[in-house]
Amino acid sequence: xxxxxxxxxxxNHIIRCITDLEEILQGVDADSFYRNSEKKYAxxxxxxxxxxxxxxxxxxxxxxxxxxxxxRDIVDFxxxxxxxxxxxxxxxxxxxxxxxIPKVKTAILYLIxxxxx
Numbered sequence: 542x543x544x545x546x547x548x549x550x551x552x553n554h555i556i557r558c559i560t561d562l563e564e565i566l567q568g569v570d571a572d573s574f575y576r577n578s579e580k581k582y583a584x585x586x587x588x589x590x591x592x593x594x595x596x597x598x599x600x601x602x603x604x605x606x607x608x609x610x611x612x613r614d615i616v617d618f619x620x621x622x623x624x625x626x627x628x629x630x631x632x633x634x635x636x637x638x639x640x641x642i643p644k645v646k647t648a649i650l651y652l653i654x655x656x657x658x
Contacts, residue, residue: 548602549656551594552649558594559646562587562638574635581631584638585622591645592619607651608644615645 565583566574574580595603596616603612618637622629 545599545602545656548598549653551598552602552653552656555591555594555649556646556653558587558591559642559649562642566638571635575631581634585629585631585634588634588637588642589619589622591642592616592622595619602652602656605652605655606648608648610645610648 562584565580565587569577569580574584592615595612596619603610606612
C-alpha cells in the first residue's frame with residue numbers, strides 16, 4: 542500500500558497542475574485553443590502529469606472521493622497522450638481540460654482535507 546504522505550504530496554501536486562492549467566486556458570476559447578500549438582501542447586502536458594500523479598495515488602485514498610471521478614480513465618488518457626501521441630484528439634483534450642478537470646479539482650481538494658484529518 543502506498544503511504545498517505547506520498548498521496549498528499551501527489552494530491553497537492555495535482556492542484557498545482559490544475560492551477561497552471563487554469564492559467565494557461567484563462568480567456569482562451571475553443572477556437573483559440575485549436576489554433577494555438579503552444580496552448581495545445583501545454584495542456585496536453587499538464588493532463589499527462591495529472592494522469593501520472595493519479596496513477597501513483599493509492600486506491601484507498603482515491604476511493605474516499607466525494608465525487609464519482611473516473612480515476613482509471615484519467616490514467617488511461619495519460620497513457621494515450623504519452624504512448625499514442627499520434628492519436629491525440631485536441632477536441633477531447635479541450636473538453637477534458639475545461640469540463641472534467643474542474644470536477645477533478647473539487648474531488649482532489651476534498652481528498653486533501655480527508656487526508657489531513
